[in-house]
Amino acid sequence: MENFDYDLQSVQETRNLARQAKLAQAQLAKFNGEQIEKIIRNMVKVAEENAVSLANLAVEETGFGKVEDKIFKNHFASTELYEFIKPMQTIGVIKDDKVNKIMEIAEPVGVLMGIIPSTNPTSTAIYKSIIAIKSRNGIVFSPHPSALKCTMQAARLMNDAAVAAGAPANIIGCISKPSMNATNELMKCDEVAMIIATGGSAMVKAAYSAGKPALGVGPGNVPAYIERTANITKAVKNIMASKTFDNGTICASEQSVIVEECMRDQVMEEFRRQGGYFMTPVETNQVSKKLFVRGHAMNAKMVGRSAAVIADSVGIAIPPGTKVLLGEQQGVGEEYPLSYEKLTTVLAFYTVKDWQEACDLCIKLLNNGGVGHSLSIHTENQEMVMKFAEKPVFRILVNTASSQGGVGASTGLSPSFTLGCGTWGGSATSDNVTPMHLINIKRIAYGIKDFTENTTSCSSACVAQSNSPAAISDDQIMNVVNEVILLLKKRGGN
Structure with a gap:
């Protein structure tokens, strides 16, 4: 009652x-x-x-x-x-x-x-x-x-x-x-x-x-691709600043980091240097179970929490000053929980052979719950930016923190807390509202073309044409004349 x-x-x-x-x-x-x-x-x-x-x-x-x-x-x-x-x-x-x-x-x-x-x-x-x-x-x-x-x-x-x-x-x-x-x-x-x-x-x-x-x-499920020409220190700094901003509660925040094999060790070392902690497979599994309920719905108790709070909740010992937890993933979908959106201080980490494989992975991640929203790329190669501009998102954020870039704080985009995902994401707009x-x-609207005379003359011409016999061309007339002349000649010869 x-x-x-x-x-x-x-x-x-x-x-x-x-x-x-x-x-x-x-x-x-x-x-x-x-x-x-x-x-x-x-x-x-x-x-x-x-x-x-x-x-x-x-x-x-x-x-x-x-x-x-x-x-x-x-x-x-x-x-x-x-x-x-x-x-x-x-x-x-x-x-x-x-x-x-x-x-x-x-x-x-x-x-x-x-x-x-x-x-x-x-x-x-x-x-x-x-x-x-x-x-x-x-x-x-x-x-x-x-x-x-x-x-x-x-x-x-x-x-x-x-x-x-x-x-x-x-x-x-x-x-x-x-x-x-x-x-x-x-x-x-x-x-x-x-x-x-x-x-x-x-x-x-x-x-x-x-x-x-x-x-x-x-929803956003932003992939962050660190391409081989990127300034690694700057790229990691931007990702860390974005993911730790309000503990990852902005939907434009990075959800997965993608790196190429040739720079994997450098990137991992830089993340560690800046406060990232790479979890073991067992720890990754423990955290994944804690982060999600009912499949891949986020556990409200873990939203917007610090790395220390998340680690403590599952009994993981992490170094003092750790800001973000990273878990390696080998694929996308139900068997890889960190491939979904995580509005907290946890990132999925992927290694690929080259940019083509990074492209394919980005599309899979976006289709896994972020299509239409945003994608982050760190590169010094303008051609690479244009290749990734083909991805199914409406914000391609280049060499910037994704959270701040998406809402227009670190980019020239319109300042907004409502980021449209277009028809790809089921939204009526692709803009920052x-x-x-x-x-x-x-x-x-004032009339700028006079159609009254054109319409009248056209109508008159059409009526005249419809009431008159079918028009005969000059060639048809000459053919008839030639046939008559030929016929007269034959008669005269007889």
């Missing part, structure tokens, strides 16, 4: 939040650029002021990741994002093509539903709040139950900051009684116009089956 009451309350709360957001968004849709800019600036300011407390709250509640890295993520989701989206035109006339006489006008989508993952619970809420307001949309969040408090706090801070700067009340909402029924209700309710889903593959699939537009992110994905574009 208690659960039944909770579900009823949860669903009712969700309906109320959606209705309130719809009323607020109808008002926000009338705001001009100056008003929106003022609101966003205040949201960014409040996000920065609370970056540390939100990071602490997220780690305390979920146990995932590191406070210092979550502080950076909160900063990146606010200040860095703001600098990038500031010049974007999302209101009124956004394009005026004088030559073709087409004018484009931005219109908001409406009310968004934002699904928030437990791995990035505050930064994703900040990021989605800001891009929603930039495009004059309202948003209601469905938080992960294990990150409810910190996501609620982030959403509350963003809403209060927006309202204090002039936004309508309840423009940003968050479910306080999360349940599957509430999430389904929000997905399918009439007030919600679009879903932005960041989370597990099951949740993303549910978003796409809700019967309305959705922008979803599939920005406010430009959250607007409708209305077009005013």
Whole structure:
């Protein structure tokens, strides 16, 4: 009975939040650029002021990741994002093509539903709040139950900051009684116009089956190929910086390292030097069993944990200062657990003969749960980059840390915590999602070609042709004349 009451309350709360957001968004849709800019600036300011407390709250509640890295993520989701989206035109006339006489006008989508993952619970809420307001949309969040408090706090801070700067009340909402029924209700309710889903593959699939537009992110299973021309020290440094960032909770983080035989020993030595520990086959098996439940679903207790915590959990002794655990794998699939996505400080390690074998292995790994997302390559050979550009992903990250590169922190990609995987990954977009994905574009098109005369003359010609006898060519006429002359000559000869 208690659960039944909770579900009823949860669903009712969700309906109320959606209705309130719809009323607020109808008002926000009338705001001009100056008003929106003022609101966003205040949201960014409040996000920065609370970056540390939100990071602490997220780690305390979920146990995932590191406070210092979550502080950076909160900063990146606010200040860095703001600098990038500031010049974007999302209101009124956004394009005026004088030559073709087409004018484009931005219109908001409406009310968004934002699904928030437990791995990035505050930064994703900040990021989605800001891009929603930039495009004059309202948003209601469905938080992960294990990150409810910190996501609620982030959403509350963003809403209060927006309202204090002039936004309508309840423009940003968050479910306080999360349940599957509430999430389904929000997905399918009439007030919600679009879903932005960041989370597990099951949740993303549910978003796409809700019967309305959705922008979803599939899982990442990023292979990192260290090609023979790579700067090994730099490549390993980037991989270590990426995999240890927030203890591997970003979906763009590397999952497997691929090296060629000719440099295997050098790479392994460099990993050891920088804090990597190569597990024995027995240790690899022990860790693999601990990391996964129900096949290759990640054990929540191991997500975003340090190498020391993982090693301790299975009784492995590792050197002090170890940052990442590496396990050698001989293949991909069910018999090789580390070939799947691992949102923690564990990497699979593969050795191949050459780049062709690396190519084949990358495709197998991507098809094993990361197609469409990202691939990392370390090389000084531009031709090799282009060979790997053919792989089934939409982010080929070159000579950079994959986590930071994928979200746009160390590359020129759009700053984002929603990384589309395109149709290959079952997503509606292959982009890093920005406010430009959250607007409708209305077009005013003037006539630039007069078809009335052309149509009339064409019609007249067609009618005349259809009413007249079939046209006879000059050659046909000459043939008839020649035949008559020949016939007359024959008669005269008789």
